[in-house]
Amino acid sequence: MKNLIYTLVLLTSVAGLLPAQQIYRYEFEIVNMQHGVNSAADDYSPMFSPAANRLFFNSFREEGSYGKADVYYAPFENGEFQEAQNAGRTFNRETNDGSMSLAKDGFTVAFAAAGRSEGLGDTDIYSAVYKYGTLESIQNLGEPVNTGNWESQPSLTGDGMVMYFASNRAGGQGGTDIWVTRNDGWGKWSKPENLGPGINTPDDEAAPNITSDGGTLYFSSEGLSGYGGMDIFMTKMTPEGWDQPTNLGKAINTEADELYFFAPDAGDFFFFASAREGGKGGLDIYRGTPNVFGRGMFTLVVNVVDSLSDSPLPSYVDVFDVRTGEMVTTFATNTKTRDYTELLPANTNYRVEVSFKDYPRKEQQVYNVTPNESRRVKFVYGSMKLADFDLGKYNIPFFVTGYYRPNVRAHLEELNERKRTDLRGANYIERVPEGSKKYERYESYAETVEQLFDEVVRKSIDEYLPQFIDESGGEVVEYTVTGYADPQPIVGRYVENDTVSFYDANGYAYSVKQGDEMTNLLLSGLRAHHSAEYLKSALAAQSSDPNSPYRRLVKDGRIKFNVIAGGVSDDRDDFAAQRRIRISITRKGRKTEF
Template identity: 35%
Template sequence: MHKFIHVMLLLCFMSLSHALAQRKSENKKAQQYYENSLKNLQTHRYEAAIDFLNKSIAEDPTFATAYQQLGDIYRSQRLFDQAIPNYREVLRLDADLTPLTDFGLGEALLHTGQYSDAIPYFERYLNTNISEKSKNLVNKYLADCRFALDNTQASPIKLIKLPPSINTQYDEYFPQLTADQHTIIFTRKENNQENFYESHLSNEKDWSEAQKLIGQVNSDNFNEGAHCISPDGKYLFFTGCNRPSGYGSCDIYISKKENGKWSIPTNLGAPINTRGWEAQPAISADGKTLYFVSNRAGGFGGNDIWKSELGEDGKWKVPINLGKNINTPYDESSPYIHADNKTLYFSSNGWPGYGGQDLFMSKTDTTGQWAIPTNLGKPINNHHNQTAVHVNMNGSIGFFSTQDSASRQLDIYEFELSKDIKPAPVAYIAGTVLDAENKQPVVARVSVTDTDNQKVVFEDRSDFQDGMFIATLPIGRNYAVHVQAEGYLFDSRQYDLTDTQLANEKFTTEILLAHIKTGNTIQLNNIYFDTNKSDILPASKSDLSLLLDFLKTNPTVIIEVGGHTDNTGTKELNKTLSEKRAQSVTHYLLQNGIERFRITSKGYGDQLPVADNESEEGKQLNRRTEIKIIDQKKK
């Protein structure tokens, strides 16, 4: 990409020089210095070119062409403050030298936040004989100026620069936070080499001295950056460029944290990576959707944001462009999909903003369509480039990188999100799956099902090293959480998050999986009945399906279905009700192909409580359906 920019700038300089060939200086020394500057431009020696142009101007202060060339070089290096006086000098000395003076001055003023001053120059340039592509760019710049002038009021958001333990004299950018909010991983560019660093939070306020990631994810010969991290902090998706295993100039790779070290990266391969440019991955909290940036064919122009879904076979599907409500003819970059799975943050220089790259937010509606993006506004965005933003799991704190006005280096800042740019509230489970007998980690499939529509909203596996998993739960729904592993009884839990006050809650749980052994039990926490009735409600389907699959997978297992109630009502009524409910579950299993001899049912009423009946929470725990293994032999 940098080589491409240098080539384009060189062509621009050479084209301009050719057009101005007749505007030579009468001072031979000044003209010679000018021609020497052109020779240095051909080999990208910009500092030398600037030096010769300054010498040329010193010899001939009326040499407008030298001022124009000097302004163009400064502008190409984003030294807009230095470009402006040179363009103004061109207009003073020779206003008809080239229409590009108006464009260059307008762009430099835009990128220094002088929006009202920039507009007349853009409008004048628009009225010259320019291409359709140039007209589109100027109109985009005019839209930026007008947007900025209409949105001068900054929100009361306070930007806090992260400490020197993270921000140094080098560029730091692409911050990513783990779900527990105690580790930040970012990219640092040091001596033109990009590597990953991490810092840990202690005492809820102090970030440790950042260190390179341990393991084999960083390299000495290649650049690594533009990454995302899975909520559990175990998987790192990142951009690797010009590697031997690459498909194109930059590809997306993945590395796993094992025994505290990051593994050798693996190229994600086709269809994610192509012979083009793929970068800046963002993985959804459920691990099923990968967002990334690409310049592949089929986009809207420039770099677009695409997504790929993970198939049932564990392979990534053909990527889909996010469409015109996200992508523009210019560049979109740095996608970040929040844990609510419907709020996308990204950077763009195509949507109206304050100049350069701004940060935006878009949300999907009920049909899955993306809304027109919202500019995050001041003080987050300004006339500098804002490259990436990350929002923590509970949606309260954001981290982003932006340029310092004085040093021009990128640093990482923290801010509190205002209500209008917050994602949907979520809660999450931080769980550990262990063997009930020896307390060793168990690799188990963890799934979360919305009991209202039976949609699986999360699916993952617990880590083989420590049994940990993190599952996100959007607020406002009731969920069944299931944990299954070969050779074990499954675990069924209920999380009722219909109360919006549970937003941003963290549920920590230890799940002890029992072996399939006579006498062991499973508690089904997502079997639902109407009050004082035994008809199974539709919301029970996820637990019933899980039980059915378990019995089919383990055909030698013989079970007892036990019904239990709280102590509301008489003992006789409770026993009768529990018997009928147990029979309803038995009937479901028989209807779905389980042999009669493998199932018995029994109602226990309120005889075997697992909690006290003094509170509604205790009563809810006592209203349950239990499955007991009574034998493992066919009869």
């Protein structure tokens, strides 16, 4: 017995049309049913009945036949298909007896037969009742289902009320087409409708198989783009009608003819017929497992969006079958497409995982999906902290006592001069005479403060900002600078001319203008403001090239500075260490107006 293991990848287009889009993939075992089923003649049109536990099929074999093409069945016992037997005189006559379909009740049958005296055309469709291994109450369906042409290959929905079939009757798209007719509940079938140019082509379409729920149709086509000969396709019913047919891919389709796809809604196997190399002769019947087709299909809709603008984001999406752990589909999203739709087998639980940049991988469960439904999962990405520099851990003062410009050498050198001019009257600012021991200590602190600012600038320019340049989604880099004051009381008024605005940690807005009474909170806000200004100038100084990441992001409005008054810091034993700042760098979704 020849066993072939395939990873089945369904494609929306092949053979020179649009680039193939992967729909889903499973690893399938495809087996030629040589033992007991296939013969050197054509064996085709498999139909498995879970109620009867039999695989029915048609064969042109001579041994044991009543006519040219007969109906046979292979019992399924102890996990194996047994030797095929002719289905008997109630199924077969001296002419061709064709495909049959059995509704879910296990009794309602539709079948095709050629050359019978009561027939209207070359081949007609009949109804019957299946009981105890025989057919009873056989009736030609008559008009409008049958005509003087060829009607064959019927397939019933599970309730037996809708039937798809193939015909070369007038009014089609050309060749043989797929048609549908509906029972009114009183035994009368409606005038058949052609499934239209979305399914049918000027060439042949044949061998329809409708799932029990009526939502997914499998059929063979010579006119749709495929691998050669007749290929098997799948289409799902939507509110707008049948969607674009999907080729079942190279695990099932070959350069030869593949037809008569059948997938029961229960059972481990699906079946089809193929004339591929390696068979016993002509068309052979193949079985595949696992049977993910007969349960019907559902549409998974995936959104990956930004939390601020709700715009789509570029990401990678993987979908897993929860039971098996198998990845059944993977695809990439982009910034132009919002909805990504994937056609997947229903009645299966899935896990959807998304990777987006350096964010932690996210996942959502999709459980209890039913045939024909549409299930949407939405992944929302907001801010992500890239770095956090809590400079208090260095245990040095970042500011001269009472002062708010960061203690770098340039600010320290100008402090005494400013105390005599625009800072005159700011008695809350510590006096640090040049040449004093205190001045020397602050000089050594200033060197460390500059190094720490340089570290923030270097990592921004080398690591953080470049990753946003090729980011077409327009994400924003947000610098949040938080200032702190020690708990020592401050007495005096703000003396500078500039008005400075900032927020406290709760989001309340503050501003400091000349003459305002100073407080620890206002001092912490001033420290955050002047530290942010120093950081901006340092970033600009290290980004002199107009095409540098910092300059380009500033020009595009994609860098934002938040200034936060942290108030009194009391989490350090040393008052000097409480005079500090904190800098965090955060990715903040798409660009918005600030």
